[in-house]
Amino acid sequence: MEMSPEEMQKQKEMVLSMCTCPSCPTWVECGEKGGFCFPAIGKSGCISEEKGCICTGCPVYEKMELKNMYYCIRGSEKEQMGM
């Protein structure tokens, strides 16, 4: 089911408020806010080296039933699922 723009915005804010990316060893500080698993956000523009991923311990991971990792480099959950 497609989300309305309002729902999408709400979800995005929820993801960003809970995202633990800034505490991750792979994180590179370049003014981004994380939430790379979310399709409307997607890959990081500055992170390129995989040094460990803490997504599986993030509250969003459980809430959104995520299955992948390294969203910052490999793309959002949808992208990694080939959608």
Ligand code: SF4
């Ligand atoms: S699952 Fe990963 S990318 Fe998504 S909000 Fe959590 S820490 Fe950030």
Ligand code: SF4
């Ligand atoms: S997506 Fe995973 S690897 Fe990338 S910064 Fe977030 S927690 Fe770290």
